[in-house]
Each structure stands twice: as structure tokens, then as C-alpha cells.
Amino acid sequence: MPDVGEGLTEAEILKWYVQPGDTVTDGQVVCEVETAKAAVELPIPFDGTVHELLFPEGTTVDVGQVIISVNVGGAAAPAAAAQAPAEAPAQAPVETPASAPAPAAVEAPAEEPAAEGRQPVLVGYGVAASSTKRRARRTATAAVSVPDQLNGHGGVATAARPLAKPPVRKLAKDLGVDLATVTPTGPDGIITREDVHKAAAPAPTVPAPAPAAEAPAPAATPAPASAAAAPATAPSAGARETRIPIKxxxxxxxxxxxxxxxxxxxxxxxxxxxxxxxxxxxxxxxxxxxxxxxxxxxxxxxxxxxxxxxxxxxxxxxxxxxxxxxxxxxxxxxxxxxxxxxxxxxxxxxxxxxxxxxxxxxxxxxxxxxxxxxxxxxxxxxxxxxxxxxxxxxxxxxxxxxxxxxxxxxxxxxxxxxxxxxxxxxxxxxxxxxxxxxxxxxxxxxxxxxxxxxxxxxxxxxxxxxxxxxx
The missing domain is CATH 3.30.559.10 (Chloramphenicol acetyltransferase-like domain)
Incomplete structure (x- = not known):
């Protein structure tokens, strides 16, 4: 579960758009969650087949917990680490942001792993190592753990993968923009929505204002003190009370x-x-x-x-x-x-x-x-x-x-x-x-x-x- 806002600690899974066995692609929306601020759609950062949904709809999940696993096909990771020469050290240290979770090492074996031993990708934790792959004669490991704030998932990505939040990746996919060709302007080299729009239409444009919510005539909308609308809940027959969870x-x-x-x-x-x-x-x-x-x-x-x-x-x-x-x-x-x-x-x-x-x-x-x-x-x-x-x-x-x-x-x-x-x-x-x-x-x-x-x-x-x- 990514932190889709600023400093949020949990979110409720409102709806799954995929089920085990479904094929998914990088940037595809797989579920809708509700945080303390809004309902948000979450894209998946992998290509593959849904292996398991770890929480049912209606469950409140802490940020950082794994909510879905995906079989990524023939690839052992979103991007395989390059094979190192024999004299190269076994571990290539990579500096990660202080806020990032511990990096998950991605092993790049000299030989292809056995297909039947492949493990599903856990969104938020990268690729789990297979327990039945062939023993590698020589290996090199390298991983960059991208924090939730950057790509919405604590997934593993190589240094060459452009940094962008999942909604931005989806926007780029919808507009046919290759993120590798986009010049990032966000903090720490993150690609923003404006960067994608500029790449899609190089001519200078005025970015649209952020969405918000008006009200019908004659004026605005309800007062923050007491005008929040209650969810429609049909009472069961004979019930004298209905309890609605506050979340x-x-x-x-x-x-x-x-x-x-x-x-x-x-x-x-x-x-x-x-x-x-x-x-x-x-x-x-x-x-x-x-x-x-x-x-x-x-x-x-x-x-x-x-x-x-x-x-x-x-x-x-x-x-x-x-x-x-x-x-x-x-x-x-x-x-x-x-x-x-x-x-x-x-x-x-x-x-x-x-x-x-x-x-x-x-x-x-x-x-x-x-x-x-x-x-x-x-x-x-x-x-x-x-x-x-x-x-x-x-x-x-x-x-x-x-x-x-x-x-x-x-x-x-x-x-x-x-x-x-x-x-x-x-x-x-x-x-x-x-x-x-x-x-x-x-x-x-x-x-x-x-x-x-x-x-x-x-x-x-x-x-x-x-x-x-x-x-």
C-alpha cells in the first residue's frame, strides 16, 4: 500500500478491478483505495499475471503492506541487473534515500532460472527470490529501492528506470509518451504530469488548474462544520439502530x-x-x-x-x-x-x-x-x-x-x-x-x-x- 498523500498511514481498499489470473500491464489501474483525504486509483508497476490479492475489499491496510502479488513472466524483476565480470564484487552498493525501505537485492544468474520455480512479485517489496532456480555459477547484485513517495510503491527499479508516480506513468502511457525521453523537473529527478504534457505537446501550454469541487446554483457547497453527506445505508428489517464505521x-x-x-x-x-x-x-x-x-x-x-x-x-x-x-x-x-x-x-x-x-x-x-x-x-x-x-x-x-x-x-x-x-x-x-x-x-x-x-x-x-x- 503506497502513501498516496503526504504522511498518510493507512487506506481502505474500496474495489479491486482485477482478480487472480488476470493479465496486467505497467500503469494499469488495479484497485481503488480511500485514504483520509480522497479516493485514489492505484496503478500496477509491472507487466504480468495477477497471482494473489492479499486483502479483500473493505479492508483497511497500513501503508507499506503488500496488497497484491504478480507473476512477472520470464523476467525475474521489472528490470534485470546486468551480469558482472567474474572479478566484480558480489554486491554493488547503491545509495538510497534515507526514507526508502531496505533495498531488495535482485539476483541476475548466469543461467536462466527454471520457469517452474518463479515466484510472484509482491507490490511494495520487489521480486521474491526463487527457491528452485538453478545454482548460478557467478552472480552480480544491484538494486535501487524507490520510496513510496516517488513511484507509489516500494518496488524495485533499476537506476535506468525513470522516476515517476504511478498516475504519471499511466498518463504517459495514455498519451503515448516514452518516459525515458522525458526531461524531469520534479524534486530528485521525478517526472511530473507537466513534464509528460510538455513531451506530448512541445508547444508551450498553460497547465490546467488542479481539480476541486463546485456546487450547483445559486452558490458554493456545504459548510465544513456540519454539511457532510451521510452514506446511504438501508436499515435491515426491524433494526432500531445502524452503526457506520468512522474511517x-x-x-x-x-x-x-x-x-x-x-x-x-x-x-x-x-x-x-x-x-x-x-x-x-x-x-x-x-x-x-x-x-x-x-x-x-x-x-x-x-x-x-x-x-x-x-x-x-x-x-x-x-x-x-x-x-x-x-x-x-x-x-x-x-x-x-x-x-x-x-x-x-x-x-x-x-x-x-x-x-x-x-x-x-x-x-x-x-x-x-x-x-x-x-x-x-x-x-x-x-x-x-x-x-x-x-x-x-x-x-x-x-x-x-x-x-x-x-x-x-x-x-x-x-x-x-x-x-x-x-x-x-x-x-x-x-x-x-x-x-x-x-x-x-x-x-x-x-x-x-x-x-x-x-x-x-x-x-x-x-x-x-x-x-x-x-x-
Whole structure:
């Protein structure tokens, strides 16, 4: 079981896509697992035949445990070690990262091993030595143990094998890119998704923002404090109670929310205002040729208003570093959108949302929605957020007091947009009205800063022309 996130210790096997006897190829997805952050598909780093599935679906497995074994055919390893001359030392030392597991030596016999003695490959541990192979007249051993963080498996690979995570290998295979021809730009010579895309299309491209999860109109998605959707569980006949194990995303969310609530001193402020002009602009943009084919809803303009307000009040986009006793001001905005899924609450974010145009932001939100609904949001898409929007309005709720996403200083809750009597130009008229609630960390955001930011967001949505004059 690889560490598919950062520092995760376990994952639950949700579904096996292969069974013993099935043929698999390098990069093929063989199972789906759920970590504390997301559901993730795991590719296999070998060509061969499935020998055994070591854990059934629904089992929680510690990172580093073997979960599947594969017969690799005629090869004794993913890449055989070169035969050394007779005078060469029996063991070629290879330096491995400090975090890597102990290297598994791959023996390269001078003669072919007997086929009937071949052992299956254990994902995470390389190739097991055969107990019935012919005795080698002379051997040379060499192995490089690649840590989980590099290729998703602690498998054995030769130094010549390009370093890349399994999803990147699958992407390269789908695009027909030979990883050996790709120039790596990641840390320690790891090939990234961007490297593969550049190799597939050499012309300069702007990488797509990381997926995250939007909500249907009129605004964002549920509040981190309480809006996580419960899994659909049909009670057995006559049952008075149903017990649901707390694990995966739901377990991690619960721990994060408790930690946030009892670590950061929360303050929540509210503002109720007339959003009629923004709703009219939404309808106008739907027919604008520059927005053709794009999803236009109130969330899009609310997100843009938040980005403009952050530009005017940059200190709201910060984090509290307890260990260093520092306030970290972020000069970029990774805009999180809280989303309730059957597996629990997730908060994916749009990377560098502050640099996106309105059409680009619309595309990012649409990708975010589609990915979340499919349950394919990646751990990377949920890391590094700087500010979060959550929408309780989609449930008909007027407002709420959201809990901060850990590591962020503020979160904005959007209430339901309703037709209400409102004083407009000296007369009481029916107008579209909503309430925003801003929760912030009072250690680094004081009442003045929080109030100015919230007032700016409301002012922009009352008079959306300020998106131009203030933006």
C-alpha cells in the first residue's frame, strides 16, 4: 500500500478491478483505495499475471503492506541487473534515500532460472527470490529501492528506470509518451504530469488548474462544520439502530474540524444585502458569446468578488505558523470550495485562482464539480488551500457559522438567495437578498480587517460594476 498523500498511514481498499489470473500491464489501474483525504486509483508497476490479492475489499491496510502479488513472466524483476565480470564484487552498493525501505537485492544468474520455480512479485517489496532456480555459477547484485513517495510503491527499479508516480506513468502511457525521453523537473529527478504534457505537446501550454469541487446554483457547497453527506445505508428489517464505521475521509474531517475549532479562536460576522444586480448580471453573462459553453451561476461571481476583496485586503489571505511563531502572508490564492460527498466532506481548491480570468475561473469550477461528483478528487487538489467558500444556501439555509479549514485564516459561508421586501431607492420593493457569514482566526485577523473584507465582498455583489473598478 503506497502513501498516496503526504504522511498518510493507512487506506481502505474500496474495489479491486482485477482478480487472480488476470493479465496486467505497467500503469494499469488495479484497485481503488480511500485514504483520509480522497479516493485514489492505484496503478500496477509491472507487466504480468495477477497471482494473489492479499486483502479483500473493505479492508483497511497500513501503508507499506503488500496488497497484491504478480507473476512477472520470464523476467525475474521489472528490470534485470546486468551480469558482472567474474572479478566484480558480489554486491554493488547503491545509495538510497534515507526514507526508502531496505533495498531488495535482485539476483541476475548466469543461467536462466527454471520457469517452474518463479515466484510472484509482491507490490511494495520487489521480486521474491526463487527457491528452485538453478545454482548460478557467478552472480552480480544491484538494486535501487524507490520510496513510496516517488513511484507509489516500494518496488524495485533499476537506476535506468525513470522516476515517476504511478498516475504519471499511466498518463504517459495514455498519451503515448516514452518516459525515458522525458526531461524531469520534479524534486530528485521525478517526472511530473507537466513534464509528460510538455513531451506530448512541445508547444508551450498553460497547465490546467488542479481539480476541486463546485456546487450547483445559486452558490458554493456545504459548510465544513456540519454539511457532510451521510452514506446511504438501508436499515435491515426491524433494526432500531445502524452503526457506520468512522474511517477514511469522514474520520479525517472530524479530526480536522475538532482540531480547528479548539485551536483557532473563531469569530463570525454577518452581512445581509441586496444581490439583485449580481443575479441580473448572471443572466446577461449566460448569453455572452465570450462565456459560450461555460457554466455561469452566482457562485462564479461570488468567487470573483472574494478574489477582488482579497486583493484589497491581502492580510486576510494568511496562515498562523505555531511552530515558527509567524504569520504567513500568502501572495497567491488557492480558492477552496467545500463539498459534501457520500464519503464525507472535502475541500478541494483552485490553484492560483487570483490569476484567472472569469472564463478560466468558470472552467475551473466546472472541473471541480465534475471531479467531486465522480469521487475522483485527488489529495493534491485538496492541499495548499488559502481561503474557502462554503454554500449552505443550496439547502435553503439562510446562514451559518462555518469552521475554518485547517491552515487557513478565513472561510465565507453563502446563504440562500431569496426574494424579499427590501427598501430600494426609497421604496419597499421585492429584491433578491442573501446573507454572508465570515468566520476568521482572531489570532491574525482582527475585527477591523474581517469587517472590511466582508463589507467589500457585499459591496461588490451589490454593485457588480466594482468587479471592474476595484479589480
Amino acid at each position: 477514511g475521509v469522514r474520520k479525517a474531517t472530524a479530526a480536522a474540524m475538532v482540531g480547528s475549532a479548539f485551536t483557532a479562536p473563531h469569530v463570525t460576522e454577518f452581512v445581509t444585502f441586496d444581490i439583485t444586480r449580481t443575479m441580473k448580471l448572471v443572466e446577461e453573462l449566460k448569453s455572452d458569446k465570450d462565456m459560450a459553453g461555460l457554466r455561469v451561476n452566482p457562485l462564479l461571481l461570488i468567487a470573483k468578488a472574494v478574489l477582488v476583496a482579497i486583493k484589497r485586503n491581502p492580510d486576510i489571505n494568511a496562515a498562523w505558523d505555531e511552530a515558527a511563531q509567524e504569520i504567513v502572508l500568502k501572495h497567491y490564492v488557492n480558492l477552496g470550495i467545500a463539498a459534501a460527498t457520500p464519503r464525507g466532506l472535502i475541500v478541494p481548491n483552485i490553484k492560483d485562482a487570483h490569476a484567472q480570468t472569469l472564463p478560466e475561473l468558470s472552467r475551473s469550477l466546472s472541473e471541480l464539480v465534475a471531479t467531486a461528483r465522480e469521487g475522483k478528487t485527488t489529495p493534491a487538489a485538496m492541499q495548499g488551500g488559502t481561503f474557502t467558500i462554503t454554500n449552505v444556501g443550496v439547502f435553503g439555509v439562510d446562514t451559518g457559522t462555518p469552521i475554518l479549514n485547517p491552515g487557513e485564516s478565513a472561510i465565507l459561508a453563502v446563504g440562500a438567495i431569496k426574494l424579499q421586501p427590501w427598501v430600494h431607492k426609497g421604496k419597499v420593493k421585492p429584491r433578491q437578498v442573501t446573507t454572508l457569514a465570515l468566520s476568521f482566526d482572531h489570532r491574525l485577523v482582527d475585527g477591523e480587517l474581517g469587517s472590511k473584507f466582508l463589507a467589500d465582498v457585499a459591496a461588490i455583489l451589490e454593485q457588480p460594476k466594482r468587479l471592474i473598478t476595484w479589480g
